[in-house]
Amino acid sequence: KITQPLEQPHEMFQDVKVIAYPVTTGNQNSLTVQNTAISSSPSITELAKIIDKNNTTGINIPESGEFSIFFDTKEPFTARSLSVQVTERPVSTQAILQAKGADGKFKTISEFTIDRSNIDLNVGFKPFAPVVISIPSISSTGYKLTFKNSSAPVHLAEVEISSSPRVERYAEKTLAKMHQTPLPYWNAYLWPSHLEGDEANLAIKSGEVKDITQNMSADGVLTWNVPEGEWTVLRTGMAPTQVTNAPASPEATGLEVDKMSKKWVAEHFDRFIGEILRKIPEADRKTFKVVVQDSYETGGQNFTDDFLAAFENKYGYNPVPYLPVYEGLVVDSQLASDRFLWDMRRLVADKVAYDYVGGLRDISHKHGLKTWLENYGHWGFPGEFLMYGGQSDEIGGEFWSAGDLGNIENRAATSAGHIYGKKKISAESNTSGGPAYSRYPAMMKQRTDRFFAEGINNTLLHVYIHQPYEDKDPGVNAWFGNEFDRKNTWFSQLNIFTDYLKRANFMLQQGLNVADVAYFIGEDAPKMTGITDPPLPVGYQFDYMNAEVILRDMKVKDGLLTLPHGTQYKILVLPKLETMRPEVLEKIKKLVYEGAVVLGP
Numbered sequence: 001k002i003t004q005p006l007e008q009p010h011e012m013f014q015d016v017k018v019i020a021y022p023v024t025t026g027n028q029n030s031l032t033v034q035n036t037a038i039s040s041s042p043s044i045t046e047l048a049k050i051i052d053k054n055n056t057t058g059i060n061i062p063e064s065g066e067f068s069i070f071f072d073t074k075e076p077f078t079a080r081s082l083s084v085q086v087t088e089r090p091v092s093t094q095a096i097l098q099a100k101g102a103d104g105k106f107k108t109i110s111e112f113t114i115d116r117s118n119i120d121l122n123v124g125f126k127p128f129a130p131v132v133i134s135i136p137s138i139s140s141t142g143y144k145l146t147f148k149n150s151s152a153p154v155h156l157a158e159v160e161i162s163s164s165p166r167v168e169r170y171a172e173k174t175l176a177k178m179h180q181t182p183l184p185y186w187n188a189y190l191w192p193s194h195l196e197g198d199e200a201n202l203a204i205k206s207g208e209v210k211d212i213t214q215n216m217s218a219d220g221v222l223t224w225n226v227p228e229g230e231w232t233v234l235r236t237g238m239a240p241t242q243v244t245n246a247p248a249s250p251e252a253t254g255l256e257v258d259k260m261s262k263k264w265v266a267e268h269f270d271r272f273i274g275e276i277l278r279k280i281p282e283a284d285r286k287t288f289k290v291v292v293q294d295s296y297e298t299g300g301q302n303f304t305d306d307f308l309a310a311f312e313n314k315y316g317y318n319p320v321p322y323l324p325v326y327e328g329l330v331v332d333s334q335l336a337s338d339r340f341l342w343d344m345r346r347l348v349a350d351k352v353a354y355d356y357v358g359g360l361r362d363i364s365h366k367h368g369l370k371t372w373l374e375n376y377g378h379w380g381f382p383g384e385f386l387m388y389g390g391q392s393d394e395i396g397g398e399f400w401s402a403g404d405l406g407n408i409e410n411r412a413a414t415s416a417g418h419i420y421g422k423k424k425i426s427a428e429s430n431t432s433g434g435p436a437y438s439r440y441p442a443m444m445k446q447r448t449d450r451f452f453a454e455g456i457n458n459t460l461l462h463v464y465i466h467q468p469y470e471d472k473d474p475g476v477n478a479w480f481g482n483e484f485d486r487k488n489t490w491f492s493q494l495n496i497f498t499d500y501l502k503r504a505n506f507m508l509q510q511g512l513n514v515a516d517v518a519y520f521i522g523e524d525a526p527k528m529t530g531i532t533d534p535p536l537p538v539g540y541q542f543d544y545m546n547a548e549v550i551l552r553d554m555k556v557k558d559g560l561l562t563l564p565h566g567t568q569y570k571i572l573v574l575p576k577l578e579t580m581r582p583e584v585l586e587k588i589k590k591l592v593y594e595g596a597v598v599l600g601p
Contacts, residue, residue: 003223006216010239016303017320018216021209023230024202029077030162031143037072050159055085058157063150071143071161078139080199081166084114085130085158092117092180093150097133100142109135117151118180122299122379125241129171130158132328137197165199170328173341175300175348175382175526182378183408186531186575189345190524193578194334203330203337206321236323238303245298259382260304260351262359269363277367291364293357293392295409296377300526302326302348310351315343342524345382349525352383358391372396372426376412376528384527386546389416396426396460399451400433401444401482406451408529414455415530415544418513419553421565424458427451431462431481437474439482440490441497448501455543457508459501518545518561518569522577523584531575545572547584554587556594576601 006018031051038047042062047069049057061067082097092115098106110133119127143161147154169191171177179188212233215224222233243256257268273291280288311319322331322340330337361371374396375389389395389412397413399406410427417425429451430444448459463481475487485491521530521544530544550572553563560568572591592598 001223001225003221005219005221006233006235008220009235010237012239013237014239015213015216015235015237016308017211017236017323018213018222018233019209019236019320019323020212020224020231020233021204021324023232024204028164030160030164031071031073031077035073035077039070039072041068041070050156053158053160055087055157058087058155061147061150061154061156063153066146066148067154068144068146069159071145073141076139076141077143077161078137078163079135079143079161080137080197080202081135081160081162081164081168082110082133082145083130083158083160083162083166084133084145084156085128085160086114086116086154087128087157088155089152090117090119091150091152091154093147093154095131096144096146096148097135098144098146099138099140100144101140106142106144109138114147115180116177120379121241121243122297123180124171124175124177124380125243125299125301126171126176129177130328132166132168132170134166134168134194134199134334136195137199165202165330165334167325167328167330167334167337167341168194170325170341173338173345174326175302175345178300178380178382178526184381184526184528186521186527186529188528189526190577191338194338196334199330200333203332204321204324206332206336209321209324209331211320234324234327236326241299241301243299256298258304259298259301259356260307260348262355262362263305265356265359266363269360273364273367273369282368285368289369290372290394291360291369293360293371293373295374295398296381296383296388297379298377299380300348300382302344304351307347311343311347314347314350319344345525346523348382349384349387349527353387353391357388361391361393364393370394374398374409374413374428375416376409381528382526384521384525384546385412385529386416386419386521386544387548389413390420390548394424394426395422396428396458397451397456398428398431398462399447401430401439401447402432406447410451410454410456411544412529414513418455418515418543418567419518419545419549419563421563421567423509425455426458426460427456428462429456429459433480436477437483437488441494444482445497445500452504452508455513457505459505461498461501512566513541513543515541515543515567515569517542517571517573519543519573520545520547520550520575522575523547523581524577533573533576543567543569545569547581550591551584551587554591556591556596559595559597561591561596570597572596572598574598574600 033048033051049059095112095114097110098108101107112133114131212224216222240255244253245256258264308319325331325337325340364371370393372394373392376385395413395417397410414425461484463478464484465476467475467487475485477483519530519532519542521527555562561572562568
């Protein structure tokens with residue numbers, strides 16, 4: 001029997017579960033200063049700091065050229081995973097892990113990227129999360145780790161070559177570290193399958209994991225009759241990601257709301273929108289009609305209050321034995337662990353759509369308001385863009401008067417609008433960065449027409465600013481946005497352009513969008529865009545399609561894939577993926593038997 005206080009890892013820590021599992025023998029070893037001779041080329045000192053199991057120490061690797069570290073042992077060491085920890089400064093670098101063969105030559109085990117180039121919390125609440133690579137079980141007396149093509153000098157804190165199996169890229173797979181740029185493409189959250197070796201014999205067995213939460217007191221002291229053998233105790237919990245809302249005034253700045261809780265979204269509404277409503281008599285709310293959710297730029301999360309119950313309700317199995325996977329530990333097998341994380345990410349996407357977007361919609365309706373949403377996110381978007389957009393009353397994209405911004409965003413908005421039956425699809429239109437006062441409507445029309453053709457039918461010009469000073473020309477402008485202001489030299493002729501926009505918007509809002517092809521985006525999450533593979537010839541139109549609409553709404557009518565509001569497609573195109581949930585596969589099979597045309601890889 002033990003009576004022992006358990007460490008609380010975070011000040012704002014909310015306990016979830018305390019679990020225990022038997023320690024598996026034979027997989028707890030790693031290369032350390034006690035069993036390894038370490039050297040480098042070029043040669044540098046203090047290399048032992050990267051195998052001292054202390055993340056506060058380390059070495060600096062120069063930016064230019066290649067840098068190789070050699071790990072040599074007297075006896076063969078069996079490796080099953082590699083963990084690389086960089087700290088202190090943003091960096092992206094290529095890495096190659098090799099093992100020495102019987103002939104003394106190094107053979108490549110893995111080539112991979114270490115990308116910790118963006119340490120903002122909205123692209124990962126663990127900015128310097130370790131990069132973990134799973135290795136097919138291999139035994140050698142020598143390992144070589146090479147870094148090249150670094151974006152900056154690398155501060156290398158720790159390298160662990162271990163006999164313990166680990167979940168490859170677990171930080172990315174748990175959304176603790178997300179895509180580092182504002183454009184996560186279709187395959188940004190897809191990872192190759194891992195070939196199973198002997199890892200399953202060394203993994204934590206889900207059936208042996210014990211839930212001992214009831215044995216911990218309110219002050220964190222564990223009292224437990226420990227079964228025979230050696231056990232690991234894991235205190236699990238959740239804490240804020242530390243991402244704050246922005247831009248906002250100091251008085252209105254605080255931690256971001258839980259995006260997977262209708263309860264806290266309603267509380268957030270009451271503390272912000274509720275304050276406005278309480279100050280405006282209902283009879284005077286003639287123009288206050290819409291609550292806006294701008295593009296998502298606040299990072300991921302991977303847990304919430306009811307997450308365990310929601311998980312079991314959705315998937316039919318208890319997630320508690322798999323909680324160690326959040327820390328990269330393998331439970332049952334690599335495949336089982338990856339499947340658990342797939343289920344987790346999919347549930348996050350579903351709850352962000354239904355509890356955040358849907359939750360805000362529901363509470364807004366109770367106060368006579370509608371919601372308007374940009375259904376994508378440039379920084380840490382954890383959702384599925386189509387389902388996410390489908391839960392808002394209205395939907396919108398955006399585009400600049402020059403450049404590429406709008407290519408992904410508007411297709412995301414129009415596809416969600418078309419498949420979820422939304423008549424009006426807006427766009428924050430013709431915005432820009434500097435130089436100021438350098439653009440005019442003739443330059444904007446071509447980009448506007450392009451996105452009219454993709455399905456935008458409600459243009460919101462960005463930006464108009466009140467001009468309070470008659471004696472100051474050319475007036476007040478903003479950091480972003482074209483100057484659709486009364487002091488601009490072409491303002492008196494702006495009606496020529498706006499009349500055209502109004503007429504085009506009106507006409508395009510009539511009837512139904514006509515598209516030839518629906519490209520299925522797959523079910524993996526997060527997802528901010530789809531893929532057009534194979535691409536369409538010029539003159540044909542498409543929408544992206546998700547599993548929810550296929551399962552719930554899609555039928556075949558006169559050989560066409562038809563949705564309840566009347567939108568139709570001639571062909572459903574499947575992406576080049578090897579996985580699909582059985583229920584989706586069955587529905588597609590049914591559509592084919594009913595006469596639908598489906599193109600698969």
